[in-house]
Amino acid sequence: MQGFSELRLGRLDEVKVSVVLHPGATLLSLTAGTLGGRPHGVPRHWQKAVMSAAPRNAAEVLRPLFAPSFSVIPDCVSPAVSMSEPDADTHLERLADLSPDTLLAELETEFQPAVPAQWRPVVERPGAWIHAYSHLMRVLWQEFRPVWRRADSLLKRERERIGAATVTDRLETVMGNLSPRFHFSGTTLGLPDQQAKRFDLAGRRLALVPIVSGNGASIFAFDDPGMVWIGYPLPALGVLWDDGDQKDAPPDSLALTLGQARAAILRAAGASLTMSEVASLLRSTPAAATYHCAQLEAAGLLDRERHGRHVRVRATAKGEALVALLA
Structure with a gap:
């Protein structure tokens, strides 16, 4: 059964956040969602392209990494190996140059008291597996490199969005909207993980890696002594899913941060609105309108007041500032 690992961030105003545009995280996610059977939501035509490019032995090479009911990937073969130098060539070169002794030592440390069955063939021939794995990653990257390049403007815009939210004390909003698969409550972020554990950020740098x-x-990786990194879906990723070029229209930054419904409410709530007007705006039920308004109120972006028989909502100064910032 799917569980959640929890990362306790502590005081959000003390969290040191950076955005790392690392292609290695995208490559691993693409591999997991296409050849590894993991639910990464890779669109069908990208899956077909990757599967067509993959060597015949891809399934055998990847079996240790994506065994059912198991989610641990040794850092030395993950993007963690080059997170401080985020470019594809460095990542692929580090994989190719990985020492068999380093891999074996990490497997022994990671999987005490015994290396699980899916990794035993790797233990028997670590050098051969490293060669096959690094070759597979290089082949898949050559296939996917054009998509990564098309995403360049979206990636840079995402770095600007996170940076703006961090300096304006809106990290809570960002963390609550990283992914529909993540859970955020208070100062704790939950991420889907079959080996659910609890971790503390404990003053380390938090690297957000759009995928x-x-x-x-x-x-994600939580065990580095100096940094925690979390890979999450790049907002507005769908504009790349058509087989053609990226659309020219820029994405709605406020909607990317809050979601379409809450962005619409906050924009309209510069003037006072009744709850029925909010429901009409969203073309939704009153219950759905109330839910979205409650979430905006909890984030300090909206005020709700009762006037006779009606409840009216209006953007707070913080809400108006966020609309202005992301206009």
């Missing part, structure tokens, strides 16, 4: 693969992308 260009699918809308269910989820990759």
Whole structure:
């Protein structure tokens, strides 16, 4: 049964956040969602392209990484190996140059008291597996590189969005909207994980890594002593899913941050609105309108007041500032 690992962030105003545009995280997610059977939401035509490019032995090479009911991937073969130098060539070169002794030592440490069955063939021939895995990753990257390049403007815009939210004390809104697969409550972020554990950020840097693969992308590493990194779906990823070029129209930054419904409410709530007017605006039920308004109120972006028989909502100064910032 799917569980959740929890990352306790502590005080959000003390969290040191950076955005890392790392193609290695996208490559691993793409592989997991296409050849590894994981629910990363990779669109069908990207899946077909990757599967067509993959070597015949891809399933055998990847079996240790994506065994059912198991989610641990050694850091030395994950994007963690090059997170401080986020470019594809460095990542692929580090994989190719990985020492068999390093891999074996990490497997022994990671999987005490015994290496699980799916990794035993790797233990028997670590050098051969490293060669096959690094070759597979290079082949898949050559196939997917044009998509990563098309995503360049979206990736840069996402870095600007996170940066703006961080300096304006809106990290809570960002963390609550990273992915529909993540859970955020208070100062704790939950991420889907078959080996559910609890971790503390404990003053480490938090690296957010937007992933260009699918809308269910989820990759993370919490055990580095200096940094925690979380891979999440790049907002507005769907504009790349058509087989043609990226659309020219820029994405709605407010909607990417809050969701379409809440962005519409906050924009309209510069003037006072009744709840029935909110429901009409959203073309939704009163219950749905009330739910979205309650979430905006909890984030300090909306005020609700009762006037006789009606409840009216209006954007707070914080809400109006967010609309202005992301206009």
